[in-house]
Amino acid sequence: MTSQQLIEKLISDKTLITPRIIKAFKAIDRKDFVLIQDKDRVYEDQPLSIGYGATISQPTTVAIMLEKLQPQPDNRVLEIGTGSGYMTALLAEIAGKRGKVFSIEYIPELKGLAEFNLRRYNFRNVGLFVGDGKAGLKEYAPFDRIISSASGDETPKSWKNQLKAGGRIVASVGENLVVLDKTSKKRFKQEEYRGFIFVPLR
Ligand code: SAH
Secondary structure (H helix, E strand, O other): OOHHHHHHHHHHOOOOOOHHHHHHHHHOOHHHHOOHHHHHHOOOOOOEEEEOOEEEOOHHHHHHHHHHHOOOOOOEEEEEOOOOOHHHHHHHHHHOOOOEEEEEEOOHHHHHHHHHHHHOOOOOOEEEEEOOHHHOOHHHOOEEEEEEEEEEOOOOHHHHHOEEEEEEEEEEEOOEEEEEEEOOOOOEEEEEEEOOOOEEOO
16 A cells, blocks of 8 residues: 555545544655564554554554544644654644644653654654653643553543643543543543553553
């Protein structure tokens, strides 16, 4: 498959719907975020190992997560689990000049990999951090959107606290994808979608 064929497949099966998200998929080349030995199967709809027990998620999963997250231009976005930096790049493309993406990765070598991969895109709206994403990033809160592609047993309280009212979290919890809306300062509304497998949150 080519990049265009993969994107057309995601559009025709209604995984990709939002024009802004489709545009980002076209602007960010998944090839720039996989290991050299995988470049020939980069546009197949499957996760690929990036080392250190991490994977770049399956394109369908990335698309579903972004469609659920509905990031807006100018949003402040917190990402947990930078990995390859692919999702980071998509988020940065969507957030645009007035937005900002803060991404935390537990493994320093992967933060380094993401930094390297992202360099060719020259984003000025991305901050990469090494640390435990479970604590969030208090210094840069509050966030409009929080997204985690590492799976924990529950959604950490810190994320809920660091989310703006009106904001949304999309995170993997167990083998579910959880969409959590902060409807007011203390209230949350949660939806769950079954059947996703993610790298565990450490
Ligand atoms: N979005 C990434 C997916 C990477 S897989 C991509 O597109 O490539 C999930 C990542 O979460 C892994 O890199 C893993 O090291 C990281 N991770 C796991 N637990 C974490 C934690 N507690 N804090 C920050 N990152 C974590």
